[in-house]
Amino acid sequence: MHFASDNWAGASEPIMQALSRHSTGFAPAYGEGDLCDAIEARFQDLFETDCAVYIVATGTAANALALSAVTGPGGTVFCHQDAHIRVDECGAPEFLTSGARMWGLEGRHGKLSPATILSGLEQVPHGVVHHGQPNAISLSQSTESGTIYSLDEIKALTTVAHDNKLAVHMDGARFANALVSLNATPAEMTWKAGVDILSFGATKNGAWCAEAVVIFNKDYAKDFIYRRKRAGHLFSKMRFSAAQFEGYFENDHWLENARHANSMAAKLVAGLQDSNTTRSAWASEANEVFAIVPKSSAQKASASGANFHQWPTNGLHPDDQPNDDEYLIRLVCSFSTSQEEVDQFLALIKS
Structure with a gap:
């Protein structure tokens, strides 16, 4: 992942x-x-x-x-x-x-x-x-x-x-x-x-x-x-x-690659929104997703092999800040991101 x-x-x-x-x-x-x-x-x-x-x-x-x-x-x-x-x-x-x-x-x-x-x-x-x-x-x-x-x-x-x-x-x-x-x-x-x-x-x-x-x-x-x-x-x-x-x-291979990456990011967003514990920090408009997730979920996903970055929150607008028990993370999709990776990550982060 x-x-x-x-x-x-x-x-x-x-x-x-x-x-x-x-x-x-x-x-x-x-x-x-x-x-x-x-x-x-x-x-x-x-x-x-x-x-x-x-x-x-x-x-x-x-x-x-x-x-x-x-x-x-x-x-x-x-x-x-x-x-x-x-x-x-x-x-x-x-x-x-x-x-x-x-x-x-x-x-x-x-x-x-x-x-x-x-x-x-x-x-x-x-x-x-x-x-x-x-x-x-x-x-x-x-x-x-x-x-x-x-x-x-x-x-x-x-x-x-x-x-x-x-x-x-x-x-x-x-x-x-x-x-x-x-x-x-x-x-x-x-x-x-x-x-x-x-x-x-x-x-x-x-x-x-x-x-x-x-x-x-x-x-x-x-x-x-x-x-x-x-x-x-x-x-x-x-x-x-x-x-x-x-x-x-x-x-148009370059456009095909970009469309795939963007579509995988959109699937991540949809899965994150379909949860009571995770949410998008703001609208994702390309292939990067910024999500607010419980710290415990992020730690479990990372321990299970998911690679992503915890994103710094200094300077963020107050409405974009995570709570004390949450992380802001960045997820980036590429031309090679698979639906299986997305599904596996969402299952981990939701559980």
Whole structure:
């Protein structure tokens, strides 16, 4: 019963088949081959625009390099206080941006709002050299709380950002899960809604290690090839990273994986709600479920082999807080989560 993270899942079969197809023979190094060109073209078709695409290996690299392209000396990036770039990336965004601050803002269930962006600008206003330069906002889709920005919410954020000369970065580590939940197109959820630069994640959704920085506003693509090289993400055998995307996109495999993960999460939610002792902490909108369960039930499930994370509760809204005899836990479903795992976990947690 593996609900600790979608990173725990292996690589899906179509992706491994694509890797195998390209494992022999010779191809130009450092992303110069036909396969890498084809994947860039595939991204451009997918997003319906002439975007610049740079493949990297990790989401941390994608986020940090993307933010390095939109910040300047003394830069500030406004993000949610629980954002991955601020909490879980070991200072990589600060390091690769030459010291930009990840300025955490409050927001219930992992979401920023236009009002919180404006409050950030009051704290770090334009033109005050002592405070630095507000350069960008970063929003996670889906969020660290498993929630999703609607298209209208994204447009509202990008409007206030652009009105205040801020670039917009989207951390799309779980991009596909959000996309299928909204039933939107990649273009609608990004550049058509005002997003300038995207960290496009595939690893959590069935790839081995495949991420990409997708730049819609090409003003931010200047010198990006040097940023990637300096960070150690220009692979000599880039064809293997590209091959993963070939398998990922083929026959809409990436969307199929995301739909499965989301559907398993929905089944978890339904089972938790069908109990007198467990409940969802808030609405689950993608493949992450945050649940409030009795401590004894969580301990029993863990002892019986269930993997999940007890989630910190500091800073939560009072209405989201568990009672003293309860835990807040996070359950993450992946492309390989089975109905049997869900049923087994629910049986344990309810008993």
